[in-house]
Amino acid sequence: MMDPRTSAQDVMRCDLCETAVVQMHCDTCLVNLCTACVGKHMISDQSINHKVVTIQTRKSTLLYPVCTSHAKEQCEMYCKQCDIPVCLSCLASKHHLGHELSKIVQVVGEKKDMITKERNELNDTIYPIYKDIASDVQNRMSQLQKEYGDLSTAITKHGEDWHREIDKLVKKLKAEVDEMKNTQLQTLQKHLDEINKTMSDIKEEIDSMETAIDTNDLSKLLNVSSNVHTYGYLPHKIIPPLPKFIPRKMHQEELSKMFGALSSSSLTSDEHGYSMKTTQKSPEAGSSPPVKQLLDEPKTVTTIHTGYTNYLDNVACLSDEEIWTRGNDNTMKLFSINQGSLLKSIRIKSGNEPSSIVVTKSGDLVYTDFYDRTVNIVKNEKIEEVIRLQKWRPKGVCSTSSGDLLVIMDYKKQSKVVRYSGSTEKQTIQFDDKGKPIYTVDTRYITENRNLDICVSDDGAKAVVVVNQAGKLRFRYTGHTPAPKNEPFSPRGITTDSQTHILTADEYNHCVHIIDQDGQFLRYIDCGLSVPYGLCIDTNDNMFVAQLLKKQVKKITYLK
Template sequence: MSEPSDEQAAMQHYLVCGIGDCQKNGQFYCNACHRPLCEQCRDEHKKCPNTKNHEIVLYRYRKHQLPVEICQDHPTRNKDMFCRECSMPLCSKCSTMREHKGHEFDDLEDIYADKYALWQGEFSKIQKYFLPTTEDLKTDIEEDAKQIKKIMESIRTSMKAEAGSLKTLVDEVTSENIEHTHTMEKSLLKMLKSQETTYDDYIAYLGEMSDEFQEYLSTTNQKLLFKSKTLKIQPIPETTKPDPPVFTAGQFNKNDITKLLGRVNVPNTKPEKRKIQPMEAESTHMKYTEKQSEQSKEKSDVKQTLSMSSSVTKVREYSVPSVDSACHVSVDKSGRLWVSDETGNLVQTDLQGNQLQKIQTSNCRTTGFHTATQDGDLIYSDMEKKVINRITSDKKITEFIKTGDCVPISIHSTRINGDILVGMIKGGGAKVTRYSKTGQEIQNIQTGKQGQDLYSVPYYITENINGDICTSDFKKRAIVVVNKSGQHRFSYIGQGSELRPWGICTDILGHILVCDSDSKAVHLLDQDGGFLSVILSPQLGLMPCCSVCVDDENNLYVGQFNNTVTVYKYLQ
């Protein structure tokens, strides 16, 4: 067996061509032979008389091989047929037995492949639609619960305010009534005081009369007695008793008070049903149905479908001025680069690598702290000030988001809806926060279902085409992936040797690409975390790399630990 070339050795991983010593990328699959094929071997396979009628499809549309099951009646045979009348699997020898005479048989492998595709489709629906949609509905319920709490607290505040207003009015009326009693009391006492004065005057009059009668009684002069006028006592003055006021208690009860105050009513309307987004008829994800498993046979021509190229081709290379290393790369809509190093330098270059502007940030970490937005702006984090800034096309820098007491170390503007994903650290903890493109906080992701911490140091962050949030966590030495609802999906920890992940990005096919500083290579994963291949390595002339980025033209930008950014073409 001949030794594989350096390029072949670099590509020798799971998706390897199954023909002889060929070590190229096996992106096709022969359903008859059940082995992957590279493009060249596929063409030869079609030309060979013995295999020209074999069904060859793209690897992801392959027919899954029937599991081996030994026939109990014929141990040297495998069950590979299905009897329609008996509805049971059997071996080819069983089909010749008398009990199956005249029966119709199907290829068990075809049935298994169809069923497998159907089951995988249903499983995919659960993972891609039913589970995320249900999680979204659950999130809606949680938001509704928060809103109900706010509304009820507002109602209670209004009730207290209304009761306070009623109490104020009661106090005001009571005060007026009490003041009126003081006025009435003053008037009655004045009248009684006048009557008291009348009797004082009358008592004085009686005293004078008493003195005069005593003078008459003590005299010895009879003539005086007969000459004196007849004294007549004036009658006692008449006065009236006061008519005291009577307090008439108000006539009211609890129901009267209830009528005075507002009340809480449940709207007499039919509750609105929560909107469940329908499952898309067509999407970027393959919907596996029995009908589509037949249609997949027509998709073998790679020229009609974007797929992995059999080799990685270097397109161009930049030497970025004013940076020591290309620790993170962002590409805006115009194709211009933004490159940062570990000392906080952030430089923009044109398509020829000429410097357009340079910003000195306070960041001193090797992280993905900047990202290009859908609008063509760049946003970047200032770790020292704990803010996120925006740079517009006119080079104006404005403060965009404040992150409180958390340090924003990684950031990504999503392609799906423009949301901003920010990886943050605080003390010994870490989280991912989602903001709207206007800067409103939407979501915080920190722990898994069992309460475990999902992140330690999320150095780089990105979003996949299915809404998954992918983070490169250097301290955990893993790629941590959660769905758009924040539920943990999987963690990728490398192949064999320990993974030391740096930059991360995704492409139009849902692949996840990550730099591994241990192997100094770029790993390619599918969107479910399955390892596909190493597409770049030192054997292909790659210097130790730390960042990756894919542009709208499906070009792969690789930032290296010097100031070099190399562009590759790996899809066709």
């Protein structure tokens, strides 16, 4: 008869007697026990605070860290100033008098959230990109094989036109081709091995993080560290150049020179060849900047006076040192951020007020002319017409990561967003899946998020309207209660930052709303704002707010 203790279908057995079925579990010692062995285990080491629970609820007891200063005392608090767990004896010793203390459970919760977020970033973003890079290298190796094969064929064909006396030279050149090919393939194989090794390390770290998340041993959890930022620096892109075969006319003299020669070949490495946008399988597969947390108290860094007479309603970052503005006249002004001084003024051709301004990735200023029905670009202080509409009138405009322009336009109480590549219309976003208009006619501010969502502030609908890259409605954000001034949500300027946060100015509540990429409210920013309108973000995630009636631009920092 089969021994039940060794049967593949045997139930769990007590770790002490090794015969009885497990019914209890010591969360402190991680030991499985039967009922009869519980007492024996409890007195085996009376210095330990044994936490015996039913087997069904094992790992439910939190294991607090043991104090390094007071033996066998558990630490249930955490000193943020000293960055260490502390026990009651530590607190009584007055070494932490006046320090900021938190329950260690709260600190562990924050730690677990951080680890979970970084685990997700490794698993969902960075590892898939490395996988794509590995596939790219393998494809290059396959293409390299094909191209070198074509090269060998070309040399052979040219050699067949020559006299038998040059066969040795043909073989010599083909040998050189094989040597170059093998050298480059070996280099790429080494590169691929390194990438696969990094992918394995990332996978191992993901597994380690998942283990840490599931553990109830807080000491182990607190000791978990991550290399996610290290892995975020992607490997250089190796681009093997293909040598060219240069045939020459056949002569009897100097056959070795006249037959032809291979161009020199050496591998190059492009550190900017890969980016975090290697794949766009999901919004998370975009670039992955360092994670930044919201400041507890946003701060005003500087205030710039623009000199417009009636109002200021648009601001656009040219760089981290300069901003463009537009107000109540036909002049767009460029200001130094640090000095607050006016650097340049440009008057638009028609003499109308520009409806909206934006700076492209290449640093050119684009503006819309509502009454002239045009979209224009300023290059070297010369204005060029890019788009001219017939019936529709352009309002808001933004420049996308791909270099396209997104233009909000309206006509007879209708509004839509149109994507242009140069002056060519590529996409129109106007109706949802049920054929209903997505936007009202009171829509003017628009931006693109890092996940390629298109975000619009629709004042007529009192909402921020977000659609995906294909134009499918994702969500509408209609404000948050309570509002700072208890006024209805009135969205104006809109922008996004490196964390895919969406920021929109709320005119009547004199603040800026920050929501995440899925429309969840995160916080308000006021910093003494008065009628905020236009918004933009620089490369360091500083926010610039155009205050309508004060005609001032405030630079505000809100991320750590």
